[in-house]
Amino acid sequence: GPKFPSTYTNYGKRGMTLEEELNESNTYYEVTGQAVVHKKPTPIKIVKVDYPKRSAAVIKEAYFSTASTTDYNGVYQGHYLDFDAKETRNKSAFPLKNFHQHQIDHMRACSAQGGICFAIIKFVTRQEVFLYRATDLYAFWDAQQRGGRKSIPYADIAAKGIRLTAELQLPIPYLKAVDQLL
Amino acid sequence: GPKFPSTYTNYGKRGMTLEEELNESNTYYEVTGQAVVHKKPTPIKIVKVDYPKRSAAVIKEAYFSTASTTDYNGVYQGHYLDFDAKETRNKSAFPLKNFHQHQIDHMRACSAQGGICFAIIKFVTRQEVFLYRATDLYAFWDAQQRGGRKSIPYADIAAKGIRLTAELQLPIPYLKAVDQLL
Numbered sequence: 001g002p003k004f005p006s007t008y009t010n011y012g013k014r015g016m017t018l019e020e021e022l023n024e025s026n027t028y029y030e031v032t033g034q035a036v037v038h039k040k041p042t043p044i045k046i047v048k049v050d051y052p053k054r055s056a057a058v059i060k061e062a063y064f065s066t067a068s069t070t071d072y073n074g075v076y077q078g079h080y081l082d083f084d085a086k087e088t089r090n091k092s093a094f095p096l097k098n099f100h101q102h103q104i105d106h107m108r109a110c111s112a113q114g115g116i117c118f119a120i121i122k123f124v125t126r127q128e129v130f131l132y133r134a135t136d137l138y139a140f141w142d143a144q145q146r147g148g149r150k151s152i153p154y155a156d157i158a159a160k161g162i163r164l165t166a167e168l169q170l171p172i173p174y175l176k177a178v179d180q181l182l
Numbered sequence: 183g184p185k186f187p188s189t190y191t192n193y194g195k196r197g198m199t200l201e202e203e204l205n206e207s208n209t210y211y212e213v214t215g216q217a218v219v220h221k222k223p224t225p226i227k228i229v230k231v232d233y234p235k236r237s238a239a240v241i242k243e244a245y246f247s248t249a250s251t252t253d254y255n256g257v258y259q260g261h262y263l264d265f266d267a268k269e270t271r272n273k274s275a276f277p278l279k280n281f282h283q284h285q286i287d288h289m290r291a292c293s294a295q296g297g298i299c300f301a302i303i304k305f306v307t308r309q310e311v312f313l314y315r316a317t318d319l320y321a322f323w324d325a326q327q328r329g330g331r332k333s334i335p336y337a338d339i340a341a342k343g344i345r346l347t348a349e350l351q352l353p354i355p356y357l358k359a360v361d362q363l364l
């Protein structure tokens with residue numbers, strides 16, 4: 001049968017980052033044949049590489065660069081999924097500065113192609129995670145650009161979003177919420 | 183209107199790598215609203231990072247790591263696309279060692295979810311590029327594991343694959359071939 005890392009038993013464990021929780025959820029979804037979703041590697045601009053004899057190439061100088069897309073994508077029952085995951089320690093609102101214009105543009109382009117796009121938003125101090133539809137996000141994003149508020153109120157995310165609570169082997173059971181978007 | 187890099191006029195230019203040709207094709211498809219497909223960043227294992235005051239973090243030691251998926255994925259008219267691109271200088275066959283087990287496993291998992299999976303194979307000395315269906319690739323891969331041949335004959339790829347010839351602004355017009363897979 002499928003093997004899980006031992007950390008799988010620590011669901012709900014505090015201190016796991018949102019990325020770790022999603023990676024575990026994605027592994028579980030993949031080994032159980034439910035979906036294939038991966039986090040993209042962090043884009044790195046490589047400046048200098050050494051090629052020592054008889055051993056692996058060593059990157060000696062490199063810089064983190066800005067991603068041109070969201071962090072996660074994959075396929076679920078024939079549907080293309082595309083999302084980003086963001087944490088905030090703010091209790092009352094999610095600051096829009098956590099998103100970049102190119103991520104919004106990317107999600108819009110994917111939506112236009114029939115992809116299912118959303119954000120996974122974690123309020124760290126509340127220990128609450130939500131799936132929030134990209135269309136709701138666009139509305140706040142566009143309003144901000146017309147001089148509107150720079151954050152999405154917690155109350156809006158709690159009302160329109162879909163709350164995701166940890167299950168055994170599944171820290172963030174987001175596919176159940178995706179089913180409501182289809 | 184959409185802006186294209188000036189290299190777009192150099193279609194068919196020798197010396198462009200397959201990756202560069204695909205990146206240009208993907209940019210063209212995206213700005214013209216036909217599909218959203220990106221190459222994933224190269225996965226890097228970071229060992230040491232310096233954080234100089236008042237300037238960007240510098241990665242001082244890192245290594246190339248093996249990708250757990252294929253290099254390209256995205257969405258096209260509601261379809262999830264997943265593929266890898268491989269070049270060979272071999273004229274008579276495509277060596278299967280260009281693929282790794284985890285890439286085959288990943289494509290199979292995506293196929294099982296209803297994704298459209300394939301390889302883009304370039305015979306560099308012939309200057310010929312083909313879209314080759316994942317199912318045809320699996321057949322050779324599995325046969326190899328049972329002691330069969332370690333490469334796919336050029337003749338098989340030319341017969342079953344779909345030839346892709348450069349068009350204006352589109353070095354590798356693979357979506358036309360994808361239409362034949364739907």
Ligand SMILES: [Mg+2]
Nearest residue numbers: 071084085086
């Ligand atoms: Mg992110």
Ligand SMILES: [Mg+2]
Nearest residue numbers: 253266267268
């Ligand atoms: Mg590759």
